[in-house]
Amino acid sequence: MTTAEKYVAAAYLVVFLVVLAYVLIIAAKLQRLEREVAELSELARARKEKEPERKAVAVG
Amino acid sequence: MTYLADVGTLARKDLLLELRARDTLPAMLLFVLSTLVVFHFVLPGDSSKLAATGLLWVALLFTALLGLSRSFAAEREQGVIDGLVLAPSDRSAIWLGKALSILVFLGLAELLALPAFALFFADVDGSLVAGVALADLGIAAVGTLLAAVAAASRARELLLPLLFLPLAIPIVIGGVGASVSDHSARFLGFLAVYDAIFALVCWASFEYVVTE
Amino acid sequence: MRIRYSLPALASAALVLLTTAIALIAYVAPEDADQGLSQKIFYFHVPIALTAYVMFGWGAWKALVHLWRRDPAADLESYVAIHQGVIFGALTLVTGSIWAKVSWGVWWAWSSNQLVLFLVLFLFYAAYFMLRFSIEPGPRRANSSAVYAIFGVALIPVSFLAIRLANDFIHPTVFTSHGPQMSGLMFFTFCVSWAALLTLAACLYQVELAGKRLDARLRELRELLA
Numbered sequence: 001m002t003t004a005e006k007y008v009a010a011a012y013l014v015v016f017l018v019v020l021a022y023v024l025i026i027a028a029k030l031q032r033l034e035r036e037v038a039e040l041s042e043l044a045r046a047r048k049e050k051e052p053e054r055k056a057v058a059v060g
Numbered sequence: 061m062t063y064l065a066d067v068g069t070l071a072r073k074d075l076l077l078e079l080r081a082r083d084t085l086p087a088m089l090l091f092v093l094s095t096l097v098v099f100h101f102v103l104p105g106d107s108s109k110l111a112a113t114g115l116l117w118v119a120l121l122f123t124a125l126l127g128l129s130r131s132f133a134a135e136r137e138q139g140v141i142d143g144l145v146l147a148p149s150d151r152s153a154i155w156l157g158k159a160l161s162i163l164v165f166l167g168l169a170e171l172l173a174l175p176a177f178a179l180f181f182a183d184v185d186g187s188l189v190a191g192v193a194l195a196d197l198g199i200a201a202v203g204t205l206l207a208a209v210a211a212a213s214r215a216r217e218l219l220l221p222l223l224f225l226p227l228a229i230p231i232v233i234g235g236v237g238a239s240v241s242d243h244s245a246r247f248l249g250f251l252a253v254y255d256a257i258f259a260l261v262c263w264a265s266f267e268y269v270v271t272e
Numbered sequence: 273m274r275i276r277y278s279l280p281a282l283a284s285a286a287l288v289l290l291t292t293a294i295a296l297i298a299y300v301a302p303e304d305a306d307q308g309l310s311q312k313i314f315y316f317h318v319p320i321a322l323t324a325y326v327m328f329g330w331g332a333w334k335a336l337v338h339l340w341r342r343d344p345a346a347d348l349e350s351y352v353a354i355h356q357g358v359i360f361g362a363l364t365l366v367t368g369s370i371w372a373k374v375s376w377g378v379w380w381a382w383s384s385n386q387l388v389l390f391l392v393l394f395l396f397y398a399a400y401f402m403l404r405f406s407i408e409p410g411p412r413r414a415n416s417s418a419v420y421a422i423f424g425v426a427l428i429p430v431s432f433l434a435i436r437l438a439n440d441f442i443h444p445t446v447f448t449s450h451g452p453q454m455s456g457l458m459f460f461t462f463c464v465s466w467a468a469l470l471t472l473a474a475c476l477y478q479v480e481l482a483g484k485r486l487d488a489r490l491r492e493l494r495e496l497l498a
Contacts, residue, residue, distance in 0.1 A: 004309040007374035011313045011367045012294075015320070018363055022476060029483050036490050043497040209416045213406040223403060223420070226396035227427060230434035237437060250437055254430055261426050265419040268339050272411035 066149040070157025075164060077134055084130040085165055088123050092173040095119040096180055109182035113239045116177050117232050120170065120192065121199075121225075127165045128203040129220050131158055132211040141211070145270050155266035159204040166196045187248065191238030194251035198231045198258060205262040208269050230254055279478050286475045289468035293461070301461040310374040317367040319466035320360050321386060323473045325428070327357035328397070332425040335418035347414040348488075350421055351404065352481045356473055358397045364390050388435050389428075396424055 078085055099115045135141040144154055170192055178184045203224055210220040234254060237247030297315045304311035331353035338346035368387045373379050382388060400420055407413040 002309070004374055007370050008309055008312050011370045012316060014366050014370070015316055015363055018359065019472070019476075022359075026479060026483060033483075033486055033490065036494070040490065040493055040497060043494075047497060205419075209403065209420065212412045212416060213403070214408075215406045219399075219402060219406055222399045226392055226399060227423065229392050230427075230430050233434040233438045247437060250433060253433075257426055257430060258423075261423060265339075265422065268415045268419055272415070 063150055063153055066153040067156045067160065070144075070154060071160040071164075074131075074134075074158060074161035078161075078165070081134075084127055085168060087130075088127050088165060088169045089172050091126055092119055092123040092169050093176055095122065096173065096176055100180060110240050112177075112181040113188070114236055116173070116181070117195075117235050117239075120166075120173065120195070120235075121228055121232065123169050123173070124162075124166055124199045124203060125221055125224060127162060127169070128199075128207045128224070129210075129217055131162055131204060131207045136211055141270065151267040151270055152263050154270065155204055155208070155262060158207075159200040159262075162204055163196055163200040166200065170196070187244035188239040190248055191235040191244070191251065194238075194248060194255060195231045195235040197255040198251065199228065201255065201259040201262045202227050205266055205269060208266065227258075279475070279482070282471065282475050282478060286468065286471040289464065289471050293465040293468040296461040296464055301458055302455060304458075310371065313367060313371045313374070315461055315465045316469070317364065317371055319462070319469040320367060321364040321390065322466060323469045324357050324360035324364055324390070324393075326470065327353050327360060327473060327477070328393070328421075328424055328428070331357060332421045335421035338414060338418045339422075347418065348484055349481060350418060352477055352484065354397055354400055354421060354424075355480065356477050358394065358401075359476075360469075360473060361390055361394050361397065365394060383439055385432070385435050385439055388439075389432050392431050392435070393424070393428065396427055400424070 096116075096119055099112070099119065103111055103115070132141070135144065145151060174184050174189065174192070206223045206227070207220055210216040210223060213219045231251070231254060234247045234251035238244040238251065241247060293315070297312055301312070301315070303309060331350045334346045334350035334353060337343050338350060365387065368384065368390070369379050372381045372384060372387070380387070400417065403420055404413060404417055407416060
């Protein structure tokens with residue numbers, strides 16, 4: 001490859017790499033979001049299980 | 061007319077406070093003088109007058125930052141900013157009043173800096189003075205608004221220079237150009253355009269910076 | 273005005289356009305008589321720069337909407353748009369630097385008005401992020417960011433003028449960084465490339481926006497459940 005070709009390829013490669021890096025960051029974010037959703041569904045489930053204790057009791 | 065009266069009152073308040081406290085202006089004067097002396101040692105022996113003039117602008121810019129970083133300090137320390145904002149005047153009057161007082165401080169600092177520069181380095185001609193005057197307007201306008209923005213942040217001493225320097229680059233270009241180039245009129249005209257555009261934008265948007 | 277379009281459709285459009293653009297650049301566009309192969313960088317470098325300007329403009333528009341109509345979503349949209357603008361701005365500087373190296377033999381040229389302008393803008397918008405990270409989330413931060421974003425678009429023409437003036441004074445020689453006139457085929461390739469990069473930017477913008485909105489909704493959910 002001539003020098004000119006090397007530089008042209010480098011320029012396009014940089015753009016490609018930045019977009020790839022972006023995809024990687026989004027993938028990591030998705031993992032984190034998935035983990036948060038799992039935690040939140042745990043919390044919701046725990047909440048639901050507490051409900052039977054709060055059954056209405058007749059007073060008076 | 062009450063708008064201008066409000067502006068006058070606010071500017072007078074800041075100047076009176078400074079007259080009594082005497083902390084910001086003496087610091088600015090000493091800072092600009094010390095910086096000029098440091099520059100003597102920074103410049104190599106055979107430097108041109110052009111290089112020295114360029115450094116003068118660096119000194120002026122950082123002296124201005126020093127003054128600006130103090131400009132909302134009094135309000136913050138006394139918790140007074142909400143009171144000002146709730147006052148029945150137009151919020152932009154706060155900006156104009158502050159900018160005017162900063163302008164006075166800058167002018168006084170330059171009253172010392174320019175003769176010192178003429179003494180230490182090179183002659184000061186009319187176009188340099190005109191450039192400094194026009195640049196002061198831009199610095200006061202933009203700097204006051206950014207000082208208000210930075211006042212709300214956790215790292216206000218760090219944030220103000222970061223926000224200010226990119227916006228100050230055109231001012232420096234205009235000022236240095238007016239000082240050293242043969243076509244100073246072009247650069248002075250540019251500074252006037254900068255001042256007009258940014259004064260307008262600052263005046264219109266200050267309200268949003270201090271309210272919620 | 274909410275335009276409903278699907279993200280997959282946007283991404284497919286970006287894919288098609290980018291593939292077409294690269295094919296055109298590599299196989300169809302004629303080689304430049306003066307600059308040779310290195311001119312091909314221009315097909316990405318200039319559209320990337322233009323896309324950065326578009327994103328800064330879009331960010332400023334959303335900032336205006338936020339201040340004007342107190343639209344809560346607009347602050348986030350403005351932030352994401354400026355984020356994209358900074359990414360594309362950084363890419364402009366890198367590709368421009370590579371082009372400067374292959375054309376003029378230096379990695380940086382103060383005489384290139386576009387590169388210097390982008391450097392100033394990059395500094396300005398990088399400070400935008402400093403601003404956002406040092407103020408607590410809330411209406412103060414949103415308002416200050418919006419005002420700063422609007423300052424940005426005022427700075428663009430002013431800086432351009434200043435840098436032009438400065439370079440006339442420092443480097444009286446005129447340096448065109450865009451080469452000679454474009455032939456019809458070159459212009460067509462340029463347009464396709466620009467459309468491709470704009471679509472890519474729009475795609476990345478929507479993806480980032482969706483991610484941040486999801487973040488906010490999950491945070492809300494967490495507060496409701498805890």
